[in-house]
Amino acid sequence: MEELGGTGMKNVLALLKNxxxxxxxxxxTDWLTGLYNRMxxxxxxxxxxxxxxxxxxxVIDIDNFKSINDRYGHLAGDQVLRGxxxxxxxxxxxxxxxxxIGGDEFVIFMSVxxxxxxxxxxxxxxxxxxxxxxxxxxxxxxxxVTVCGSIYQKGDDYQRLFDRADQRxxxxxxxxxxxxxxxxxxxxxx
Numbered sequence: 001m002e003e004l005g006g007t008g009m010k011n012v013l014a015l016l017k018n019x020x021x022x023x024x025x026x027x028x029t030d031w032l033t034g035l036y037n038r039m040x041x042x043x044x045x046x047x048x049x050x051x052x053x054x055x056x057x058x059v060i061d062i063d064n065f066k067s068i069n070d071r072y073g074h075l076a077g078d079q080v081l082r083g084x085x086x087x088x089x090x091x092x093x094x095x096x097x098x099x100x101i102g103g104d105e106f107v108i109f110m111s112v113x114x115x116x117x118x119x120x121x122x123x124x125x126x127x128x129x130x131x132x133x134x135x136x137x138x139x140x141x142x143x144x145v146t147v148c149g150s151i152y153q154k155g156d157d158y159q160r161l162f163d164r165a166d167q168r169x170x171x172x173x174x175x176x177x178x179x180x181x182x183x184x185x186x187x188x189x190x
Contacts, residue, residue: 032078033085035106036099044097045109046158056119057158058108058149059165060088060126061173065104080143087129107162119149146173 028040036044049055062068062084069077081104088106092098097109126147133143150165 030100033082033100035085035089036097038099038101041097041099041101041107041109042158045107045161048097048109048111049152049156049158049161052111053152053154054111054113055152055161056110056112056114056122056149057152057161057165058110058119058122058126058147059162059169060084060106060108061146061169062104063144063146063173063176084130084143084145087133088126091126091129107165114151116151119151123147123149146176148172 028036028043030037045055045057062080065077065080068080081100084104084106085098085100088098088108092108093110095111098106100106127145130143130145146169148165148168150161150168152161
């Protein structure tokens with residue numbers, strides 16, 4: 001076997017470095033949407049919370065997503081997930097952490113100190129963006145999302161912050177099922 005010279009060794013090292021970078025990126029990326037996956041979100045948000053001890057976590061859930069899959073098929077459902085990811089990417093800042101944490105649930109983490117009014121307004125803006133889409137944007141008559149948020153409290157880790165936002169989301173979805181459809185334009189009680 002021929003020995004590698006200095007240049008050959010540098011090329012091999014560069015190839016290995018590039019492959020390592022590609023594999024690392026692949027390990028933290030949701031294959032369908034290209035967003036961070038659950039594991040990457042938890043790790044990145046956890047690091048930010050330790051460093052800055054501040055932040056807001058939003059949980060976004062597509063309403064009636066199962067019926068989209070059932071009525072139009074899983075390929076259409078995948079198309080909806082990719083479209084939702086694209087729209088959310090347009091609404092976040094470069095420093096925000098955006099990910100799909102499973103199924104039809106997405107999260108946005110912002111490393112900023114904010115208050116309850118900010119959360120309510122941001123939830124309303126995200127929700128309204130989806131309500132304002134043309135009816136055929138996602139091959140469904142209307143796409144809506146439920147959005148709830150949680151503010152960092154001293155000592156929070158990712159799981160505590162997420163659990164509070166997710167519990168609010170579950171409560172909100174339950175309340176929305178009991179409300180008339182025309183009440184859907186109000187911001188979520190976060």
